[in-house]
Amino acid sequence: MHSQIPYSPLHEPAAEDISGRRQALYQTLAQVPPGQVVSYGYLAELAGLGRAARWVGRILAQLPKDTRLPWHRVIAADGRLSLAPDTPIGAEQRARLRAEGLVIRNNRVDIRRHVWHPNDAAVRVRPLPATTKPHVP
Numbered sequence: 001m002h003s004q005i006p007y008s009p010l011h012e013p014a015a016e017d018i019s020g021r022r023q024a025l026y027q028t029l030a031q032v033p034p035g036q037v038v039s040y041g042y043l044a045e046l047a048g049l050g051r052a053a054r055w056v057g058r059i060l061a062q063l064p065k066d067t068r069l070p071w072h073r074v075i076a077a078d079g080r081l082s083l084a085p086d087t088p089i090g091a092e093q094r095a096r097l098r099a100e101g102l103v104i105r106n107n108r109v110d111i112r113r114h115v116w117h118p119n120d121a122a123v124r125v126r127p128l129p130a131t132t133k134p135h136v137p
Contacts, residue, residue, distance in 0.1 A: 024048055025059055032073045034100045036116040037109055039077040046118065057082070072096040079111035 028047040032038050038046070041053035049055070060071050072093040076082050081097075083090035085107060094104055102109050 021047075021049055021052075021055075022059060025056060026069060029060075029069050029071070029074070031118070032070050032116050034070075035102065035114065037073045037075050037079075037097075037102070037111060037114050038116045039111070040074055040082075041077055042115075043074055053077075073116075075109060075111070077111075079108040081107050081109065 024047040025043070028043060029038075032043075039053070040056045041051065044050065044052040044056045056074070060074060063069060063071055081090070081093060081104065083093050085091065085094060097104060097109065102114055
């Protein structure tokens with residue numbers, strides 16, 4: 001059994017660190033072009049956040065309804081759409097992707113055909129300082 005670590009402010013991420021991580025994510029997501037998709041994990045990597053796919057999902061779920069960020073272009077690494085099709089937000093994601101010309105079959109997009117590959121490192125956001133663990137969001 002794992003022992004619990006007692007509360008310490010040293011274990012809490014600094015507010016500016018969280019803000020910087022969000023900004024890196026938003027800046028990278030804003031660059032995903034229409035008709036292309038990116039996985040949660042690859043988006044995290046491009047944003048300089050290391051292995052933070054689940055964190056990306058949590059942050060995207062908190063976006064305001066009127067956001068202009070292309071959240072609908074973020075899917076699972078195997079091409080699966082993670083939002084349930086029988087929910088309003090899932091239906092919206094599917095409608096937006098179809099409007100951009102993507103075909104959805106069996107709740108999946110052909111990720112090999114539609115995956116976003118930025119031209120080069122010009123798209124990548126600077127990595128976080130080395131003091132941050134890349135696998136811990």
